[in-house]
Amino acid sequence: YRDWHFSCGTKDYKVLMDQFHHVSTAFLELGKGYQEAIEDITKRMGAGMAKFICKEVETVDDYDEYCHYVA
Incomplete structure (x- = not known):
């Protein structure tokens, strides 16, 4: 990690x-x-953000879910 x-x-x-x-x-x-x-939290954040690589934010629920992971 130190040299990365x-x-x-x-x-x-x-x-x-x-x-x-x-x-x-x-x-x-x-x-x-x-x-x-x-x-733990960075793994969950990364997985949640990755979910939206192939799926666009289309609804308010999608937006809420995306914000939950990135905020």
Whole structure:
């Protein structure tokens, strides 16, 4: 994790990806319970967002569900 980076995006997002090793280092310094909580929520967030890659947001219920995952 510490050496991972990905050059992409623009402006602040590019800086974040280029400097991601700082995020990884901070994460690895957290207690196991905090790491597990972050891992759980980010997996659920990613799965929820992935659901909308092939499915467009068409209804208010879709919008509510999408916002639940990304907010």
